[in-house]
Structure formats: structure tokens, C-alpha cells
Amino acid sequence: MRILIANDDGVFSPGLQALAAFAAEFGEVRVVAPDVEQSSMGQAITSSRPLSYRPTRIGKFDGYRVNGTPSDCVALGIHNWEKVDAVLSGINQGYNLGNATWHSGTLAAAKQAALFGIKGISMSSMPFEKLEEYESLKPMALQVLQALLSKETTSLLFNVNLPVSPRGISWTRQSVRHYDGKVVPMKDPYGRPVYWFTAVPIESVEPGTDRFAIGENRVSVTPLSIDITDDRCLAECQRRYPFNGSASEA
Numbered sequence: 001m002r003i004l005i006a007n008d009d010g011v012f013s014p015g016l017q018a019l020a021a022f023a024a025e026f027g028e029v030r031v032v033a034p035d036v037e038q039s040s041m042g043q044a045i046t047s048s049r050p051l052s053y054r055p056t057r058i059g060k061f062d063g064y065r066v067n068g069t070p071s072d073c074v075a076l077g078i079h080n081w082e083k084v085d086a087v088l089s090g091i092n093q094g095y096n097l098g099n100a101t102w103h104s105g106t107l108a109a110a111k112q113a114a115l116f117g118i119k120g121i122s123m124s125s126m127p128f129e130k131l132e133e134y135e136s137l138k139p140m141a142l143q144v145l146q147a148l149l150s151k152e153t154t155s156l157l158f159n160v161n162l163p164v165s166p167r168g169i170s171w172t173r174q175s176v177r178h179y180d181g182k183v184v185p186m187k188d189p190y191g192r193p194v195y196w197f198t199a200v201p202i203e204s205v206e207p208g209t210d211r212f213a214i215g216e217n218r219v220s221v222t223p224l225s226i227d228i229t230d231d232r233c234l235a236e237c238q239r240r241y242p243f244n245g246s247a248s249e250a
Contacts, residue, residue: 001027001085001149004077004113005063007092008070008105010037015091017059018134019123022141023088024061026149031063032077034070041105043112044069051076059131070109078116086149087113090123091134091141095161097210097220098175107159107224114156114226121148125162137162140169140219148221161210161220169219175209 003023007016011033023029032053046068053076056065064080066073070089078084089109096104110120123141128134141162148158159174184196205211213220 002081002083003027003029003149004074004081004084004087005029005031005033005061006070006073006077006087006089006109007033008038008041008089008109009093010034011056011058011063011065013093014128014131015093015125015134017061017131018137019088019091019141020058020061020063022138022145025142026145027085029061030077030081031058031061032073033058033063033065034073035065035067038069038105040103041069041071041108042103043071043108045071045075053080070105071112074109074112074120075116078113078118084113084118086119086121088121088123088145090125091137091162092122092124093127094124095126095214096122096124096159097161097214101159101174101224110157110159111224111226117156119149119156119158121145121158121160123160123162126164136164140166144169144219144221155223155225157224157226159210159220159222159224161214163214163217163219165217166219167217169221170213170216172210172213172220172222173208174222174224175205175211 005020016033020029020031051068051072054065056063066076074087089106092106096107101107107122110122113120144160182198184198186194188194210220210222
């Protein structure tokens, strides 16, 4: 099995090396990561300039660094390495839960794989400063990867969040009831208005969601889909407003 490793925290993140080491238990590994941090970059791709793809030693792994986004890294990695079987993204320095998945660069790398028809798995945890600290995640991470990399698991996209000392694993759905984004106005030293975009804590969450699982100190594994169509609304709109005639018949 060929496994491509990417992230959004940059090529020197210890979480990247940890994930590469975990993945090496399942097959051949190649790392392709941004040369600088690209957190919250979402699904952005670089179309206004050429991209570099430079060989770089990443811990004990051979890899490449790209002056672009997480999605760029996956696209170039797949292009330059034939027959990639799976893309793993992370381990992100911080959870990606609920609505944060919309702008997560970590999940974007996994989604880019799914767009190519390749299995993509995003993995996140609380920040660790040292590579050896990720060893506490290894048993549960390997158990999750064993299931998700299996050919019997046919979905292409998964979002995984790993608490520091998990007491189990839960299949979850995305928590979408709350949005934790917040704009904080401030002033720079010259008195000009500037703004920080930050997050606020969410206290109550729905059972069965990714946030609930993490609150219960359990690994959250959420299957996702590239198709974001609201099927219930589509059916209702087709019933109520059947746009079947021409404009002249309206």
C-alpha cells in the first residue's frame, strides 16, 4: 500500500512525523507538506503562480516540501507518485470538530484525495511540542487506521480526532448546531482598526457528535461526503416548485 502524508501545520510539525511513523505500519510512506504553516486555508489551491516541489528529509522519512496549500501538496504528491492508495493528513495541532471542518486545511488535504477518488483520512489532536509525546496516541491511532484503510471500508473521506488519553472509539456525526467563529475588533499601535478571527468555547453539544465524543474522552471517527447536497431540501423544493417548464411558461 502506498500512503501519502500531508498536513497544514508545515513540514517541520512533529505531528507530521508521528503520522508518517504510524502509517509506515501499513505500507510505503511518502511525505508531501507545505513549507510553512497553512492552517485554516481550507480547500484553496494555487492557480496564479507555479509551485515548487523540493526534496526534503523529514525525520527518518524522505519527503517533499511545497510552497503552497495542503490541497496543492496532495495534488502534486499524487501526480508525482503513481498509484497512491490513501492520503493521511495531520496529525493536526488542535482538534478539527464541528463547523471547523469547513475551513480546516488538515481536512482539506484529505478532501483533495477524495476528489481524486482516493481515500483521505484527516487526523487531529491536542498540540504536542515533542515527537515522542505522540506515542500516547499510537495504540488508538493504529486501531482506527486498521479499520479505515481496510478495503471493506468503502467510504473515501474520514475525519478523526484523538484525545490525549482516550478511553475508547466512537463513530460520530459532525456537530453543526453551533458555530464557534468570532470576530474580535482591536486597534494596531497607530490606532487603526484591525480584527482577529478567533473561536469561542462551546458548552453544550449533541450526543453522537464529534464534539460530544471528545468531551467524553473518546476518539471521534466521522465519515464524511464530498457531496454536500441537502437531499431533504432538494426533494421538498422539487415538490413545491417544479421548475419543469420554459421561462416563457412561467
